[in-house]
Amino acid sequence: MSQLHDLRSESLGSVLRTALDAVVVMRTDGTIAGWNDVAERTFGWSFRDASGRRMSDLIIPERFRADHEKGLAHFLATGEGPVLNQHIEIHALHRDGRELPVELSITQKSQFGEPVFLGFLRDISERHEAALRQDLMIGELNHRVKNLLGVVAGIAHMTAKSSGSLADFEPAFSGRLMALGKAHEILTAATWERASLQTLVDDLLGTMATADPPRAIAIGPNILLEPKHVLSVSMILHELMTNALKYGALSVPNGHISLSWTVDHKRLSIEWLETGLALLEQPQRKGFGTKMIERTVAHELKGTSEAHWRPDGLAFRFSFTPQTTGG
Numbered sequence: 001m002s003q004l005h006d007l008r009s010e011s012l013g014s015v016l017r018t019a020l021d022a023v024v025v026m027r028t029d030g031t032i033a034g035w036n037d038v039a040e041r042t043f044g045w046s047f048r049d050a051s052g053r054r055m056s057d058l059i060i061p062e063r064f065r066a067d068h069e070k071g072l073a074h075f076l077a078t079g080e081g082p083v084l085n086q087h088i089e090i091h092a093l094h095r096d097g098r099e100l101p102v103e104l105s106i107t108q109k110s111q112f113g114e115p116v117f118l119g120f121l122r123d124i125s126e127r128h129e130a131a132l133r134q135d136l137m138i139g140e141l142n143h144r145v146k147n148l149l150g151v152v153a154g155i156a157h158m159t160a161k162s163s164g165s166l167a168d169f170e171p172a173f174s175g176r177l178m179a180l181g182k183a184h185e186i187l188t189a190a191t192w193e194r195a196s197l198q199t200l201v202d203d204l205l206g207t208m209a210t211a212d213p214p215r216a217i218a219i220g221p222n223i224l225l226e227p228k229h230v231l232s233v234s235m236i237l238h239e240l241m242t243n244a245l246k247y248g249a250l251s252v253p254n255g256h257i258s259l260s261w262t263v264d265h266k267r268l269s270i271e272w273l274e275t276g277l278a279l280l281e282q283p284q285r286k287g288f289g290t291k292m293i294e295r296t297v298a299h300e301l302k303g304t305s306e307a308h309w310r311p312d313g314l315a316f317r318f319s320f321t322p323q324t325t326g327g
Helices: 011-020 036-041 062-078 125-161 166-189 197-205 227-246 288-301
Strands: 023-029 034-036 085-091 097-110 114-122 214-221 258-265 267-275 304-311 313-320
Touching: 011 023, 011 034, 023 036, 023 227, 036 085, 036 114, 062 166, 097 125, 166 197, 166 227, 197 227, 197 258, 214 267, 227 267, 227 313, 288 304, 288 313
Parallel strands: 214 258
Antiparallel strands: 023 034, 023 114, 085 097, 097 114, 258 267, 267 313, 304 313
């Protein structure tokens, strides 16, 4: 059995062997007299390495050493120790030089042959990492909610301005919120990292793509988009789909939509092509949907767009450079 202390006490050895935490025994002169196996695993020093060395030089970070020595001298002079018999969180030093957060409790004992201090230390790195992850998640959630509320407020404001009545406002606003909600579902399924453009398109086209014969087709390579681009592309495609259902290719029996995308020199181009109309003319004024599309492409995607009103249907193309284009 390996040596754990150099004091004349059998009971101390039992404490050191059975403790679940790292236990460090320090003499009143500040040197180490005991050190269990958990302490060796936690700090990287064996008892042979640690025995007789000043604890402040071994496991206390340099910025805390002066306070440690001052506190020890104060206790020996007055019997007062503000950190004794309580739990505190502090950083300790590993043999390799890295710091680790520990929960520390210190007691002063006299029954082990001479007065000593017993320090019980628990590595709480995992707890700190979990707390950090939680803080990051809360911060990210707060950021997303604020952004979402801003988007909803903007949609409500612009929809209200373009609606002649409450009856006009309700379906238009509800449809845009549903599109936003669908995009959020897709991002949630992808853990808010990168989401598939194909998944977004499949959800948008729905039964139009699965009808016999299909009213819509989608063709393009596997593309993964970052969250903010997923939301923007979703809103653009929703406006195009709504327009097609009201006035475009999906408002007539033989109308058809072809949606395709390509990547060239890291720039993603998405083309929406409608056919099946007759003698289509360009609108005399831009509606809210058109304005939203143009603004989203220019400001949210930092891209460009162009629309061509052909006699048999609309051809719309927009392009931008996503941070990630390959799946």
